[in-house]
Amino acid sequence: MSARVLVVDDVLPNVKLLAAKLTREYFDVITAFNGPEALERIKKEAPDIILLDVMMPGMDGFEVCARIRADPTTMHIPIVMITALSDAADRVRGLEAGADDFLTKPVNDIALFARVRSLVRLKMMMDEWRLRESTSGQFGILDQTTTVKNETAANARVLVIEDSPIDLDKIAETLRRDTDSVVAADTSAKALDLGMSEDFELIIVSLTLLNEDGLRLCSxxxxxxxTRQAPILLIADEGDLSRVAKGLELGANDYLLKPIDRNELLARVRTQVRRKRYHEKLRHNYEQSLSMALTDSLTGVFNRRYVSAHLPRLLERSWESQKPVAILMFDIDHFKAVNDTYGHGVGDEVLREVANRTNRNLRNFDLVARYGGEEFIVVMPDSDRDAAYAVAERLRRRVGEETFTVSADVGEITVTISIGVAVVDGVGDTAEAILKRADDALYQAKRSGRNRTVASGVAEAPVG
Known part of the structure; x- marks a missing residue:
């Protein structure tokens, strides 16, 4: 996963070292050497994440972080503070200023790369939710939502998985400063039973469980x-950073190293709860906005009107960030024959199942819309032609290789789709132009025998 990383440090060797490490991991690196320059680069370059030194002359990292968080246009960019300061009070100060994490020099590469990737994934998801809400708001449906900073963290319901009575008491006692709703479990089985039966705003998982695998529980x-959307905070020993990194890859949101500092624990918990509540508010506002004007009543996916409003905004963001956007346009082969042979009721069943299979085989921030009749569109942010083509082929196989159960006497029928793929050509590429290229590619796929994928500008591949 590529991302644009801003490295801010007043010491040139530190900048060069971090930049070299990140470049080797295929990140796009930009640099700044003081606070004012960093704020200027953020405005111009729109980084996906900021690695921020604390000890800088003039404007230190705490002030830079506070200014980033105070600006509505930059407040959602993840910030990792990197410093020689190792005192827990400094980490808490950084977290309270709005930092997402606080890494101590010399930086452990495993922890650094895992944290960057985890926060970038989170930012991509949150960016898409904000963009969708903004698109819906264009129709005058939504009120302005609050920000993460303004969310409260009080009275959160927290599940703690820890088999050490001493550590559990310390965690529970600390959390009760904010809430009385702390539920404990000492085994994975108990934790899963609780997670399936109750809703939690945060799950704390110890990686030092004696007879349990905390990473498997995270998975x-x-x-x-x-429990998929509940934030997970890992508790680990200082020498167990490799397992922490694996936990972040599996979807954990944050971690805290033992010995547990009460103030740092509370700061990290508050950050995760606020973010969870903000995300839920975005999701709620977004779902409230999905009226009949924006969604297809038959399949539950978006309709053409929503795509017409959403796609230009997404393309503008693509131009600014210089990241690709891909479009898949597909329709159901010989759909008229399905209606003529089995009736329109069966045709509706096929449309709904095609939409379901499409949603199941995409990322949660990809957009699916019924464009009209039996024609669908998938909008894929941050996806180049090769990635989009691979997804299209996987989707084509998922639809065509498994029969559709229908209410007609025949019981099951086979359905296939043809797909056209197009990507943004560059700055100024319009929604109309990319949709036209996708439509042309789809037409070529249909003309070439159907049940195949054709990418705009690429020779067609045989059906496989």
Whole structure:
């Protein structure tokens, strides 16, 4: 996963070292050497994440962080403070200023790369939710939402998985400064039972469980619909950063190293709860906005009107960030024959199932819309032609290789789709132009025999 990283440090060797490490991991690196320059670069370059030194002359990292968080146009960019300061009070000060994490020099590469990737994934998801809400607001449906900073963290319901009575008491006692709703479990089985039956705004998982695998529990929590969106805070020993990094890859949101500092624990918990509540508010506002004017009543996906409003905004963001956007346009092969043979009721069943299979085989921030009749569109941010083509082929196989269960006497029918792929050509590329290229590619796929994918500007591949 590529991302634009801003490295801010007043010491040139530090900047060069970090930039070299990040470049080797295929990140796009930009640099700044003081606070004012960093704020200027943020405005011009729109980084995906900021690695910010604390000890800088003039404007230190705490002030830079506070200014970033105070500006509505930059406040959602993840910030990792990197400094020689190792005192817990400094980490708490950084977290309270709005930092997402606080890494101590010399920086552990495993922790650094895992944290960057985790925060960039979170930013991509939040960016898409804000953009969708903004698109919906264009129709005059939504009120302005609050920000993460303004959300309260009080009275959160927290699940703690810890089998050390001493650590559990310390965690629970600390959390009770903000809430009385702390639920404890000492095994993965108990934790999963609680997670399936109750809603939690934060789950704290110890990686030092004696007879349990905390990482496997993280994976299980992320695989269940009810716990998938709950933030996870890991508790680990200082020498266990490799497992922490794996936990972040599995979907954990943050971590705290033992010995537990009460103030740092509370600061990290508050950050995660505020972010969770902000995300839920975005999701609620967004779902409230999905009226019949914006969605297809048959399939539940977006309709053409929503795409017409959303796509130009997404393209503007693509030009600013210099990241690709891909469009998949597909329709159901011989759909008229389905209606003529089995009736329009069966045709509706096929449309709904095609929409369901499409949603199941995309990222949660990709957009699916019914463009009209049996024609659908998928909008894929941050996806180049090769990635989009691979997704299109996977989707084509998921639709065509598994029969559709229908209410007609025949019981099951086979359905295939043809797909056209197009990507943004560059700054100024319009929604009309990219849709036209996708439509032309779809037409070529249909003309070439159907049940195939054709990418705009690429020779067609055989059906496989």
């Amino acid at each position: 299980q929590l992320r695989s269940h619909e009810r």
